[in-house]
Amino acid sequence: MQSNGHGEQPPEINGTGHARFPHPNPDGTTSHSTKPSQDDGKVAGYLPGGEGTNERFRELHVKDHWEKVYASKQTDAVSWFQPHADLSLDLIRATGMGLNAAIIDVGGGASTLVDDLVANGYGDLTVLDLSGGALEAARKRLGKQAARVQWIEADITKVKLDANRYDIWHDRAVFHFLTDPADREAYVKTVLRSVKPGGHVIVATFAEDGPLQCSGLPVMRYRPDELHDQFGESFVLLKHQKETHKTPFGAMQQFVYCYCRRS
Numbered sequence: 001m002q003s004n005g006h007g008e009q010p011p012e013i014n015g016t017g018h019a020r021f022p023h024p025n026p027d028g029t030t031s032h033s034t035k036p037s038q039d040d041g042k043v044a045g046y047l048p049g050g051e052g053t054n055e056r057f058r059e060l061h062v063k064d065h066w067e068k069v070y071a072s073k074q075t076d077a078v079s080w081f082q083p084h085a086d087l088s089l090d091l092i093r094a095t096g097m098g099l100n101a102a103i104i105d106v107g108g109g110a111s112t113l114v115d116d117l118v119a120n121g122y123g124d125l126t127v128l129d130l131s132g133g134a135l136e137a138a139r140k141r142l143g144k145q146a147a148r149v150q151w152i153e154a155d156i157t158k159v160k161l162d163a164n165r166y167d168i169w170h171d172r173a174v175f176h177f178l179t180d181p182a183d184r185e186a187y188v189k190t191v192l193r194s195v196k197p198g199g200h201v202i203v204a205t206f207a208e209d210g211p212l213q214c215s216g217l218p219v220m221r222y223r224p225d226e227l228h229d230q231f232g233e234s235f236v237l238l239k240h241q242k243e244t245h246k247t248p249f250g251a252m253q254q255f256v257y258c259y260c261r262r263s
């Protein structure tokens, strides 16, 4: 098996039938069956590139990649694992929003951020992720508390979230996977639609000196001004901070966190 150079192995193929296969719905959410809709059995994570790449194939391949990652690894054995998302929590608290703030963790996966938000008493929490397996793992870990959270399995570049729904948008290590400008544009449109005017947007990506790949997929790396530029004039950059993340295998990864307010 090949390492991606950041201490993480590409996912193993799950031949046990535990992986669930995606069937996107028109509203951007996804249903599942155990029947593969694409070529199960190939190593996920390396997209077929080149001209003529079918958009839908790419979409399903990416989802398949993430389902296989979460089906083949413990949630604390992935490179992005944090026992506690301390900086995210600090930035959320620093918004000054109360415990009834509507908070969405976009691409939250199986992150422990939601556990700490629940434990801190936040009452209106949503976790959205492309991978149903990741959400299931987080739900299991939370036990009864999971009922206090809204879970959305969807692609953030396709989903239609309620308008003016959220006070705080949080994303750690998802926006940087959007290498296609059209996907980034769709993402920003969704932020503009679903975050209330005056709302708070916290986005963390790999920094300019961060890794070139994450989970075997290519990523974008940003300086704070470049990340802010992606969002445009409707967002005011109030703070940015770098963080060195230590992976479970001891590798160091540079992240940048940007905190903006939507005008």
Ligand SMILES: C[S@@+](CC[C@H](N)C(=O)[O-])C[C@H]1O[C@@H](n2cnc3c(N)ncnc32)[C@H](O)[C@@H]1O
Pocket (backbone or CB within 6 Å): 066, 080, 081, 082, 106, 107, 108, 109, 110, 111, 112, 128, 129, 130, 131, 134, 154, 155, 156, 157, 171, 172, 173, 174, 177, 214, 215
């Ligand atoms: C590197 S992990 C980060 C997970 C979590 N935010 C954390 O910090 O622990 C990236 C996550 O983004 C999800 N993801 C990737 N592309 C996505 C998309 N287009 N829409 C929603 N989620 C996506 C993956 O399933 C995965 O859980």
